[in-house]
Amino acid sequence: MVGANGLAREDVGGERAAVEIAAEPLGRGRLRQLLAYARKVYGLDRLLSGCRDRRCDPQISTALVARIILILGLLRIRSLNALEPKLAEPWMQRALGASPRQRRLCSVDTLAYALQRADVGSTRDMLVRMVKKAERNKVFREGWYGALRFVALDGWEPFCSYHQHCSGCLTREVTVGNEVRTQYYHRYVVALLLGEKLEVVLDMEPILSADVRRERGQANVTGHEGELTAAKRLVQRLRTTYGGWLDVVVGDALYSNGPFLTIAKQCGFGVIAVLKKEADEPLREALAIWGDDPPEQRIHDPSKHEDIELWDCPDLDTLSSYRGPIRVVRANVHKAGASKPGTWCFAVTGKATRLSADRVVRAGRARWHLENTGFCQWVKYWRFSHVFTHGKDALPALFYIFFAAFNLLQLFVYRQLGGYGRDRGRDVTRTLWRLVDEMNGDLERLEHRILWDTS
Ligand SMILES: [Zn+2]
Numbered sequence: 001m002v003g004a005n006g007l008a009r010e011d012v013g014g015e016r017a018a019v020e021i022a023a024e025p026l027g028r029g030r031l032r033q034l035l036a037y038a039r040k041v042y043g044l045d046r047l048l049s050g051c052r053d054r055r056c057d058p059q060i061s062t063a064l065v066a067r068i069i070l071i072l073g074l075l076r077i078r079s080l081n082a083l084e085p086k087l088a089e090p091w092m093q094r095a096l097g098a099s100p101r102q103r104r105l106c107s108v109d110t111l112a113y114a115l116q117r118a119d120v121g122s123t124r125d126m127l128v129r130m131v132k133k134a135e136r137n138k139v140f141r142e143g144w145y146g147a148l149r150f151v152a153l154d155g156w157e158p159f160c161s162y163h164q165h166c167s168g169c170l171t172r173e174v175t176v177g178n179e180v181r182t183q184y185y186h187r188y189v190v191a192l193l194l195g196e197k198l199e200v201v202l203d204m205e206p207i208l209s210a211d212v213r214r215e216r217g218q219a220n221v222t223g224h225e226g227e228l229t230a231a232k233r234l235v236q237r238l239r240t241t242y243g244g245w246l247d248v249v250v251g252d253a254l255y256s257n258g259p260f261l262t263i264a265k266q267c268g269f270g271v272i273a274v275l276k277k278e279a280d281e282p283l284r285e286a287l288a289i290w291g292d293d294p295p296e297q298r299i300h301d302p303s304k305h306e307d308i309e310l311w312d313c314p315d316l317d318t319l320s321s322y323r324g325p326i327r328v329v330r331a332n333v334h335k336a337g338a339s340k341p342g343t344w345c346f347a348v349t350g351k352a353t354r355l356s357a358d359r360v361v362r363a364g365r366a367r368w369h370l371e372n373t374g375f376c377q378w379v380k381y382w383r384f385s386h387v388f389t390h391g392k393d394a395l396p397a398l399f400y401i402f403f404a405a406f407n408l409l410q411l412f413v414y415r416q417l418g419g420y421g422r423d424r425g426r427d428v429t430r431t432l433w434r435l436v437d438e439m440n441g442d443l444e445r446l447e448h449r450i451l452w453d454t455s
Helices: 030-042 044-049 062-074 080-087 090-096 108-116 120-136 210-215 227-242 258-266 283-290 350-354 357-366 369-380 394-416 418-423 428-443
Strands: 009-012 015-018 150-161 170-176 179-193 201-206 248-251 270-274 297-301 306-316 326-335 342-349
Touching: 030 044, 030 120, 030 394, 030 428, 044 062, 044 120, 062 080, 062 090, 062 108, 062 394, 080 090, 080 108, 090 428, 108 394, 120 201, 120 227, 120 394, 150 227, 150 357, 150 369, 179 227, 179 369, 179 394, 201 227, 201 394, 227 258, 248 350, 248 357, 258 270, 258 342, 270 350, 270 357, 283 306, 283 326, 283 342, 297 357, 306 357, 326 357, 342 350, 342 357, 369 394, 369 428, 394 418, 394 428
Parallel strands: 150 248, 248 270
Antiparallel strands: 009 015, 150 179, 170 179, 179 201, 270 342, 297 306, 306 326, 326 342
């Protein structure tokens, strides 16, 4: 439904009502609309006010710090240094709600100092509350394939450095010329809700360094932990955080092992995970059963110019580390113009086994959204890989606020400006990028300050 002001209607506080941005004397423009939408539908002021840090008696509130970082993410400002002069500009001050008498809001050094002392849990809570509100507003009601909701998990390494490091850093030895050097990096497992277009970040979990593991009292620590260990924590937390509305975890070959499938099953998740090694079970058994048999099904997908051949093998019981049947699906994907097909194999468990083989393959391949849509955008367009500030708490706090900005942009485009997203076609990245450009243009036309609720 579209309201009189051209914006679609969405649930506000449990009631269907238009987001009446006209009531706010803020001038026209997408930035003003997005902030009005985020504040009315998602209670953005309250969400940001929930962010905490460990500074003593700070002059600049954590809510203002979080608001500045959110605007930094929404407008794709490339670094804190690039933000510094903007903070003194009158339109940026209006966007952040500064009174006309305030000459300088806050320095980027203060922002970095506050982020270093961030309470990461409070920034995560902000993201979670936003997603939960979207779920209550029935944004994800329809599910995706087979009315199920799919979560892609993958490791993400936003940056690496030979110089900057902290106790949260992971390390590896890298040969540079004739020299072996220590490289420092951070890596997270990120959970992204998959969808046709709208794909929101649900949560993330750091892969812990040896130092942090010792700090947390883990015994007999011999090194950094692996991605799977962090992923298992994340899967359990997704269930305890979000309850029962998430159905299937989608992952790469790292996740197609008995211990991970078991944890996912215990948490009530089905799994679709890539199978790569032909010598490993359950793929070995499935390949032996299929032999040289012709495909069981052939599908033509005109929208992607693809022909897909499918083989399906249900109820394999060949993994000693997983109790229960595992289905294996293989697809040969012939793309128009390609000389040979690409082959995909997946292990399928739990709720995901009720999907047709075709849908298993579609959902499994959609995992690459996380790299092609999420990760690629964050690095290429959002510059999340730029080291805004470094620290084991500063980085995740920054990313949680950036992910909230990323989610808000998508919710705004696809829930509130339905026609805007449709008119700009299938390329989600380009659609969001275009909106960000428009908002940057709007910033300088912001005539009245935004009255943020700081209570
Ligand atoms: Zn570090």
